[in-house]
Amino acid sequence: MSFVHSLQSEWLKQRKSLASWMVLLGAFFTPAVIIVARLLHGEGLPALYAADGFWTLLWRNSWESAAIFFLPMGGILATTLMTQLEYKNNAWKLVHVLPLSLATLYFSKLAIILLTLARFFLLFNVGIYLSAVIPALLVSGVPYPKGPIPFTRFLGENLLFFVDCLPIVALQYLISLRSRNFLVPIGFGFLLWVGTLAALSWRWNFLIPYAYTMIDYLRAGNSSKVATPLVDIHLMAGGYFLLFTVAGYWLFSTQKEKG
Amino acid sequence: MHCIEVGGLVHRYGEDTVLGGIDLQVPRGSIYGFLGPNGAGKTTTLRLMLGLLRKQQGSIRVFGRSFDEHRLEILRKVGALIESPSLYDHLTAVENLELLQRVHQCPRSRIQEVLALVDLVGTGGKTTRQFSLGMKQRLSIAIALLHSPELLILDEPTNGLDPNGIIEMRELLKRLNREHGITILISSHLLAEIERLVTDVGIISRGTMRFQGTMSELKQRRHRALAVTVRTSDDGKALRLLTDQGLSVRAEEGQLVLPGAADGEVAAVNRCLVSSGLDVYELHVARNDLESIFMELIEGVA
Numbered sequence: 001m002s003f004v005h006s007l008q009s010e011w012l013k014q015r016k017s018l019a020s021w022m023v024l025l026g027a028f029f030t031p032a033v034i035i036v037a038r039l040l041h042g043e044g045l046p047a048l049y050a051a052d053g054f055w056t057l058l059w060r061n062s063w064e065s066a067a068i069f070f071l072p073m074g075g076i077l078a079t080t081l082m083t084q085l086e087y088k089n090n091a092w093k094l095v096h097v098l099p100l101s102l103a104t105l106y107f108s109k110l111a112i113i114l115l116t117l118a119r120f121f122l123l124f125n126v127g128i129y130l131s132a133v134i135p136a137l138l139v140s141g142v143p144y145p146k147g148p149i150p151f152t153r154f155l156g157e158n159l160l161f162f163v164d165c166l167p168i169v170a171l172q173y174l175i176s177l178r179s180r181n182f183l184v185p186i187g188f189g190f191l192l193w194v195g196t197l198a199a200l201s202w203r204w205n206f207l208i209p210y211a212y213t214m215i216d217y218l219r220a221g222n223s224s225k226v227a228t229p230l231v232d233i234h235l236m237a238g239g240y241f242l243l244f245t246v247a248g249y250w251l252f253s254t255q256k257e258k259g
Numbered sequence: 260m261h262c263i264e265v266g267g268l269v270h271r272y273g274e275d276t277v278l279g280g281i282d283l284q285v286p287r288g289s290i291y292g293f294l295g296p297n298g299a300g301k302t303t304t305l306r307l308m309l310g311l312l313r314k315q316q317g318s319i320r321v322f323g324r325s326f327d328e329h330r331l332e333i334l335r336k337v338g339a340l341i342e343s344p345s346l347y348d349h350l351t352a353v354e355n356l357e358l359l360q361r362v363h364q365c366p367r368s369r370i371q372e373v374l375a376l377v378d379l380v381g382t383g384g385k386t387t388r389q390f391s392l393g394m395k396q397r398l399s400i401a402i403a404l405l406h407s408p409e410l411l412i413l414d415e416p417t418n419g420l421d422p423n424g425i426i427e428m429r430e431l432l433k434r435l436n437r438e439h440g441i442t443i444l445i446s447s448h449l450l451a452e453i454e455r456l457v458t459d460v461g462i463i464s465r466g467t468m469r470f471q472g473t474m475s476e477l478k479q480r481r482h483r484a485l486a487v488t489v490r491t492s493d494d495g496k497a498l499r500l501l502t503d504q505g506l507s508v509r510a511e512e513g514q515l516v517l518p519g520a521a522d523g524e525v526a527a528v529n530r531c532l533v534s535s536g537l538d539v540y541e542l543h544v545a546r547n548d549l550e551s552i553f554m555e556l557i558e559g560v561a
Contacts, residue, residue, distance in 0.1 A: 009362050012357060097309050097341075
């Protein structure tokens with residue numbers, strides 16, 4: 001029961017935080033850009049909206065920036081910001097004198113970060129739908145998109161992208177819990193992201209824990225920028241997540257000074 | 260019955276021993292002043308008591324139970340404020356309390372009760388980022404009181420408060436102790452600040468306890484004379500007379516100085532000098548005040 005109470009507390013804590021606003025902004029950024037672009041080039045819209053495969057094309061366009069940039073960078077920033085709330089507010093000493101076990105403290109915060117990530121996915125999907133519907137409503141002569149939305153396929157891809165993000169969250173969480181200085185986890189995450197971009201065509205790219213959303217997206221488009229991984233990257237992502245989570249908990253529970 | 264019992268607490272940071280075997284007992288229902296200069300080891304001791312530092316050596320028992328074995332059970336009954344306030348600055352006072360109310364599962368009405376207790380009811384939608392240090396300190400006390408603890412551990416809670424705030428804090432703590440029976444352990448580096456508040460005192464310096472007892476036991480030391488100074492019409496003759504009486508007298512800066520003596524002995528000195536035909540111009544008994552006792556203790560002067 002104390003885990004549920006701790007979850008509620010963590011949820012309230014981050015509700016009005018910067019990370020929460022950032023997730024909202026990040027989720028609607030790409031859809032907003034798509035809406036603006038389509039409104040500016042309204043003449044080609046009737047043909048586009050009447051074409052087969054409209055939803056698949058929109059899905060691919062929307063995920064390009066998310067998979068390469070927003071998901072990795074958002075994961076780095078949101079996890080760091082949410083974890084650093086205690087350091088920023090000098091509140092670890094408050095948290096550690098609550099009648100909660102160390103496991104409850106560690107996993108409830110991680111659970112809220114994952115929930116926030118899930119919220120990003122939900123809002124992003126809503127944003128993609130709106131980016132299809134709004135131009136049709138505002139530009140005369142543009143019909144509602146042709147063909148049904150491939151829900152099952154999109155849901156499956158959402159799930160796989162979510163799994164691809166897990167190592168980023170777990171490793172950023174581990175580092176953010178260890179470091180008082182906000183710049184350390186941010187700097188580490190940013191460098192690893194840049195390094196991953198440079199190493200996408202490397203045959204061992206699947207060893208880099210921040211690479212999976214990018215590999216997943218580029219591989220589906222048969223891009224020459226990415227080497228085809230030799231293993232199942234979703235399994236790799238799950239494995240890294242487990243490894244970083246367990247290592248993070250061990251480091252958290254054995255630290256000499258708490259707060 | 261003791262609320263807190265600490266025995267042989269040793270703590271080292273690398274080669275530096277900051278606590279050299281602390282023994283401390285806080286009686287149940289008391290207000291215990293934990294005094295010592297900055298860097299004496301007060302905060303380290305309190306952090307060890309709350310599990311914020313990993314214990315290296317010694318024992319800590321709270322409510323008669325080992326802290327190591329009953330951490331959660333003990334923390335349910337403890338409210339704490341360690342050093343500077345811990346507040347989420349993007350949230351209001353009510354929101355800060357709300358997120359802790361969820362953990363403690365105390366009635367929601369407690370939020371307004373504790374805010375009223377520290378006079379912060381009217382802060383509305385103001386985030387704690389906009390609070391003064393005094394308001395933050397008071398909100399931290401409210402947080403510590405939210406779950407109606409039996410024991411309150413406060414580390415220098417008056418830091419940053421103005422004189423009026425210090426008086427209000429003192430009155431609040433007295434009331435909590437008197438009306439709710441809360442045991443309070445409060446640390447400070449200023450004796451004057453808490454001498455009118457506490458019932459028991461522990462004095463720590465350089466990682467060792469220099470005194471522990473009731474406030475009245477500490478005050479008893481005040482009545483011992485520190486020194487007696489005498490000035491007469493012939494100090495040379497007076498020196499010989501008093502030395503002949505077996506007293507340890509020395510001439511110093513135009514007067515005679517005797518070690519501390521009881522009231523009867525002081526009267527006997529006066530009689531001896533007058534009966535020998537000397538005029539006594541000045542007979543002064545210098546007594547200890549609490550501050551000088553405190554300074555003696557922390558400087559290790561016996």
